[in-house]
Amino acid sequence: MNSTTSLLLKTLVKPFYRQNAGQFIFIFIIFFGAVGEVGGYRKYTGPIPQLHYQYALITGMLNIPLLLVLVFLVWLIYAEKCAQYVLAALQRPDHSFLHLLNDLSACRRYRLLYFIQCMLYLPVIIYLFAIAGIAIYNHFLGLLVLICAFVVLVCALTAARFFYLLEYPGRSPLLFWPRLKVPFLSRGNLYWQFLLRYVLREHKLMMIGIKLFSCGIFYETIRAIATDNYDIRMPVLWYGLGILAHGVLIYRLRDMEQTRLLFYRGIPVSITQRMVQYGLFYALLLVPEMITIGLLSGHPLHYSDALAVGLCAYGLLLLLNSILYIAPIPIKDYLKIVLGIFLVLYFSVLAGMLLWLAVVLLVMAITLFRLFYYRYEDNAK
């Protein structure tokens, strides 16, 4: 490996993975720690349940066009996340030396950037090998070509965007993402609006990914329930994973609050009013999930279950927020707690006690918030 490639890996690829390590661990746990079936498609009959699950997931993807489109969307969002990272890095003053790359020939420069994008896209590319194996085994060759072409094209276009920004520093016409301008959110001076604006501006990709996952998978799995065998346990567990995936978002939010909205603690606002601000924020954050539940309510999802699932989701988010007031928690430990909550959810779903769990979650969230809000300090050594 030459020195230019090595330098690019050090400055662009390594920091990207370091910065997103928490999210990768969480996604890995979700996709390789959880076990299940997708639509009852061909089952892997080997001894390792995780492989069974991945096999079912990939065959499901190859058989259900909607699922494949969902996967493509998630991959696109991930590509955009990589692109945003590199494009931002290329414009940072401490990375200005990278513009020396313009001294290389256009062909070599593009090849280098394509390689960098492939390195950032490695999780998708590695998964592509698993898809290829199963697609070949099941004779889905046409689909395999389509999936490979999609990945190659996404990497090629993303590398082209890097190339353009290097060529024309300061311009950013290919950032693609329009600002999410929601009139009542782009201004406003209420605390919950500050929080929502942060999520919409700084973590929109993560948010869209989480929403696609939680709403998409819940909608599809609930609709697949047979009317004569009403069992919502698996869909609710999937949905719970989607809700718990908000944990990373909530962690980032608390981190931001502690550094940039520290003044809020000194503002004359009662603890109840503070809770109301968070309550409103998390209610708005859950709007897509609530719409999904609304669409499914009545048929096939029973109204009582819809209520329990909705309340549970809200209680989970509030609890994930309140936990972060107990003490400063490293992201790894926080994710362990999230996993622990998932286990509690798992047993509650199996026991059919979702509504009770929702009540417990809400009570715990409020109690922890009231107990620890003023006691929290970030710089405890």
Added chain:
Amino acid sequence: MLKFIEVQKSYGRRQVLSIPSLQLNKGIYWLQGPNGSGKSTLLRMVAGLLPFKGEIDLDGLSLRRNPVAYRRSVSWSDAEPLYPAYLTGQDLISFYRDIRKASQAQVDELMTVFGVRSYCAAPIGTWSSGMIKKLSLLLAFIGRPSLITLDEPLVTLDNDAIPAFYTLVRAVRQQYDTSFLISSHHDLETNSLPIEKKLAVSGQTIV
């Protein structure tokens, strides 16, 4: 009157401050001490931003027992203020104005004093550190707090802003009997500010 009763502050096992008893009458106090002596910690404790053991009272209001009323009487400006890059100065000014129930006339006057009007509508992410510092000071003056705590208020301020700041402190002190607790490594112009007393944070306490 600001009262400290058996106040102790530790970070883990390391004790940073121990103030058995201290009473500060109304006035302007200049808090001095070397780096790491606990000045910023003390100001944050007084502003209700950090937990501690003991009691801090302001004009009979206990921070522990009357958290909202106490916070209404105290405001704070950080040494190196940070705000979300996506917010505008106007967002934060409106936020403070509404919560502290301040008049628009007061806000307008403060914006003129600190000269922030021209860039106030731009996202804070595009501001320099001096501009952010001015915003932080402006926010601390919004409303009618009885005590304003200012951590290194002169850092990054330009030459025009410093006399304006002194004039404002003097005026607020005289008109509204507001007290100030100011930490500063810079020499405060004692001719411009009627300093009540210099306080030194030393050996984990205030002398």
